[in-house]
Amino acid sequence: MRRFYFLITLLLIGVLALSACASGGSPTDSSGAAAPSDAAADTGADTASDTTSDAAATEPQTGGVLTAAISADPQGFDPHLTSAYSSFEVLENVFDTLVSIDENLNITPSLAESWEVSEDGLTWTFKLQEGITFHDGSDLTAEDVKFSYERILDPDVGSGASWRLANVESIEAVDDYTVAITLNAPYPGLLAKLAGYKGMAIVSSEAEDLERMPIGTGPFMFVEYVPGDHVTLMRNENYWETDAAGNALPYLDEVVFRPIPDETVKTTNLQTGEVDWVDSLPPQQVNSIADAGDVMVDVVTGGDYWYLGVNLNREPLGDPLVRQAINYAINKEDVAAAARWDTAVASDNPIPAESAWNSGYAPYEYNPERAKELLAEAGYADGFEVELMPSSQYEETVRAAQVVQAQLADVGVTATIRTLEWGTWLEEQGAGNFDIYVGGWIGNIDPDDYFYAQHHTGEIFNFTGYSNEALDVLLDEGRAEADPDVRKGIYDQVAQILIDDSPYVYMYIPATVNAWQPNVHGVQARPDSAIRFKNAWMSQ
């Protein structure tokens, strides 16, 4: 027995020794974790819709370390190479884009203080703000902008964002602070393409290794990344933007991002004050957590939509009557509730009702009888068999598929579900090996984002095989049209054609949910899901 304790002691020593080696000199944050008692000033507010006004009413305080919980480890820090949301949650605070987008999805000046378009709509000239510096101290000039966009377009770099510059013929540094972008066809959507995605970040033309040391012009500077544990950013003392009162931004000393993969555990971290901010809540708990009032919860409907992608090359799905029948057969409220509980809005139209681009066209109401009539008209009175393809990467697609399956059964359609892991799902979608996939389009801003790549004939993301000459003409016109009113008219027609033809069966529009401690101010959930701590501050 003595020997046994000897063994246990050995093990213990081993464990201690190992952990001593494991520590490897990476500083953890000593997050000034917020005690809920700090909340006194904000009592009574369920949601944070009024935090911003609170922030305006009280004087922002400088300093403090904000610990933000994110859902996954960042996958790389080169903004031109990564496509992961977890990377952009960090990079959003490190880089700027030429033009930006505000919380109402309007285009705003950023590194470019102004811009103009030539008469023919082909040349865009941007005037850069002078005096902006990168984190390494070098000045931002037109060369950096040219370098960044050419880097995105360079096939050897392999940026996944290059399609956003697909219409660009050339980028030219006219002088130190003037950039001219020449297009091969007029394209008013260019600004949204440049602004709506941090993959379009402006990097320094002298940047050596963005993957390890992402150097931008943004409000925070990259300090370190300890994989699996945290990313630390610190205040950029020379940040170019100031708040309305002329105070320097940002207010915070540091932001520490901690990846916490499990949603329940992430939420517990917020509730126990271990972290100050979380990038999501379990959808089923959003209301109960907001009602409890211990933390601030903000819910905003965004520019994403989730839908069924129907393979038009497979029978009987090629028949529009069948696709309309599916639209009538599905109770989208139920689908949205199953997929996202209270954080999604059922919708026949991919553009959210709040958007100026929404046409209000939403013809389908839940009506199984009408669905049966349409199926009979199409010659499938006895139904048919179909396979639904969700991905385990997005659990909500699996839940949505289950509801759709049950509701299709009510009109005689037998659906099976084939849930695939993400990598496999992408490959099957690309190869057209599906009847109906369950997917989403994320981060749409310009109306062109909602429709073009998905439905224009021969486009790479047109997985359904939809082809409609009249629609192609409209989509091309919409891209080139500069007059917003005429554009609106075009996209109203586009939406109507697509909703009637239903290559996509639109299901619901999800909301972005962020939550934070009551002593955190100046943050909000944004419809584009961007995570910005530029204006964030903490009351001490």
Added chain:
Amino acid sequence: MLRFIVRRLLTTILVILGVTFISFLIIHLVPGDPARIMLGLNATEEKVAEVQRAMGLDRPFIVQYGNWLADLLRGNLGESFITGQSVTQAVVERLPRTLTLAGAALVIALLIALPAGIIAALRPRSPAAYFATIFSQVGVSIPDFWMGIMLILLFSLTLRWLPPSGYAPFSESPLEWLRHLILPAVTVGIVSGSVLTRFVRSAMLEALHQDYVRTARAKGISERHVVLRHVLRNAMIPIVTVTGLQLAGLLGGVVIVEVIFAWPGLGRLALDAVQRRDYPMMQGAVLFVALAFALVNLLVDILYAYLDPRIKY
């Protein structure tokens, strides 16, 4: 003894080569392409092909494995497809944390299993024995991820005694390190301890009924002495075997617990690598887990000789 160890090390190398080959094969057979995953939803076919070329994925499978092996012999495990981080560095950083968790869990498992198993064998009808049996049954049946969440909800959310997740380096704050270690280690330790309890009990029962135990008792040796010197000592061989297997199993088996507790260990590294099809990173993680597994088994064999002088190599 030395010859035995050398021979075992040589076979270990073969086993590990086999393991890396099989894992390389499987990850290539599974659909899903690293380039496509890296580029995300908005990637063109051309773009995917470009990135595949850059990653060397356009070459035949066996050439890719050969290259990986050649690099390995030069001590180079390559770099992550996704982040460009050195695989060796990533693994060396994370392996000790997983060993810490697995080691601490094993200590907890033994602290549970030895007393519980011994009491259950010695006093089979006592309340303590019933409790031990029920405990081990429940512990074996509860999935570790669920137990982890329940422990977090109880000890972090409700009682506020311990942090719900994360990791703190020992060098900075031993206390914080321990506070972060307790919940994940207990989660794994309870499951592992339940399995061990059953083995300790049956090994003890078997030894108790041996002739030499009866003889020892007939000689008038105190019961305490009989149990410790004669029964336990002889029950040790199966217990050590299973304990070794448990430890080895924990090295690869704490993946889910690492995810739940946001513990930056090797298991989470491997899981992320598989999901992102980060081949070099996954191969590195598999290599080290296989190596640790083989070494633990070797250690168990050496322990046999120490515990039972009749065993010689």
